[in-house]
Amino acid sequence: MQSGTSEHDSQKLKPCRYCKTPIEKGLKRCPVCGTLTPHSDAKTTTIWIAVILLVVYLYTLIRGG
Ligand SMILES: [Zn+2]
16 A cells, blocks of 8 residues: 655655756765765855855965965
């Protein structure tokens, strides 16, 4: 007998950023296409890179002055 929990379970699922297949939240890797961190927000990484570059730039300015 099939249980009707699929709708409830779908709330825990989130589409993979690469293949769009709904997969469980918190997975480090998509079981379908193998993409790492399938739910990670690329914007966050971009912001961190920008911050690091800015710090390095300021540090270079201070050292050079
Ligand atoms: Zn995927």
